[in-house]
Amino acid sequence: MAVSKALSKELGLDPDIIPRFHQTDKTSGDTARVTYAPPVPSDTIALEEHCDFGSVTVIFNQLGGLQVLEPNTRDWKYVRPQPPDAIINLGDAMVKFTGDRLYAGVHRVVRPPGDQTRMPRHSVGHFCRPNSDVKLQSLFEGEAEDNAMMADEWIAHRTRNRATANYKGPETVHASRGMEHFAEAERRSSKLEGSETVSAAP
């Protein structure tokens, strides 16, 4: 809530508009996930590159391994966990609400760096998603879309296209209209003005 309020305000939108789409007494596809991964070989990609489907993701990690793609490059940067602080990541829904003004970080999880390689990795994440009946479209004046999907439809659509059984190549991911497809990510990030990638070395 605090993150979406701050973002709405910074973008010159009504500060309550995005929080209003995330009411806790209404249904949504909000998900919480706890993962445990034992030490893995160096070339292991524990979680392939992707963008989260929702609006804001809150991740708590103690070990590295999470990497983010710098916009318009293929350079992966480790995101250094700084416990007890959380890592905040924006997802596709926030890109839609902000009419492509914000970027959903393309990220993946690889083997933790340095001495951490020998340690098991735990990760706790909360994936905030808009209420089920919210239309995913730009909140800026004059940018509403005729064919905008509802939040629940969007999750179903993205999940279906990302499912391994349905994966037939980059075009499949592209068809899901998600951010994993690099050309798509590039197109969107080129709309950013004066932004900086938040990344940290291991």
Ligand SMILES: O=C(O)CCC(=O)C(=O)O
């Ligand atoms: O484990 C992490 O650090 C991130 C996991 C993640 O990106 C996800 O579950 O979508």
Ligand SMILES: [Fe+2]
């Ligand atoms: Fe993710």
